[in-house]
Amino acid sequence: MSRLRPHVLPMRTLMIAACCMAATFSARVQSQPAVPPPSRLGLCAACHGPSGNASVPGMPNLAGQRLDYLRDALSQYRDGRRNVPVMRAAIGPVSAAELDALARWYSAQSPQPQAHP
Numbered sequence: 001m002s003r004l005r006p007h008v009l010p011m012r013t014l015m016i017a018a019c020c021m022a023a024t025f026s027a028r029v030q031s032q033p034a035v036p037p038p039s040r041l042g043l044c045a046a047c048h049g050p051s052g053n054a055s056v057p058g059m060p061n062l063a064g065q066r067l068d069y070l071r072d073a074l075s076q077y078r079d080g081r082r083n084v085p086v087m088r089a090a091i092g093p094v095s096a097a098e099l100d101a102l103a104r105w106y107s108a109q110s111p112q113p114q115a116h117p
């Protein structure tokens with residue numbers, strides 16, 4: 001019967017802790033969205049929320065909306081077919097490439113249940 005050396009137990013505890021941390025870390029990484037948030041997201045998040053789930057009453061949710069629908073809507077605000085001053089002002093300074101990144105971002109988000117049904 002071998003006697004436990006004093007360093008064996010702490011070493012094992014450390015290894016288990018390290019494994020747990022690694023598992024937690026990789027789970028957290030997997031739950032992150034695949035795409036990083038677009039640089040101009042802050043412009044839209046005030047009204048539509050960072051994940052497209054609007055917390056402001058009267059603002060449409062964009063999360064999970066079809067990408068082609070979002071692209072169409074944005075081009076309609078851009079060219080005035082949808083004449084909504086607040087949206088036209090919001091996208092005014094945003095380039096076409098940035099708008100496309102925003103549309104892809106919002107389309108990839110998950111819709112949340114309504115906070116205020």
Ligand code: HEC
Pocket residue numbers: 040043044045046047048058059060061062070073074082084086087090091094099102103
């Ligand atoms: C000041 C508030 C505000 C900001 C900022 C804003 N929006 Fe909007 N957005 C609105 C409102 C209000 C509507 C609904 C307009 C309408 O009736 O067509 C809307 C509609 C939209 C729609 C169409 C939704 C649908 O279901 O048809 C899209 C797409 C959209 N916004 C994207 C954006 C993007 C991208 C940005 C950032 C560049 C942005 N919005 C910034 C208020 C805002």
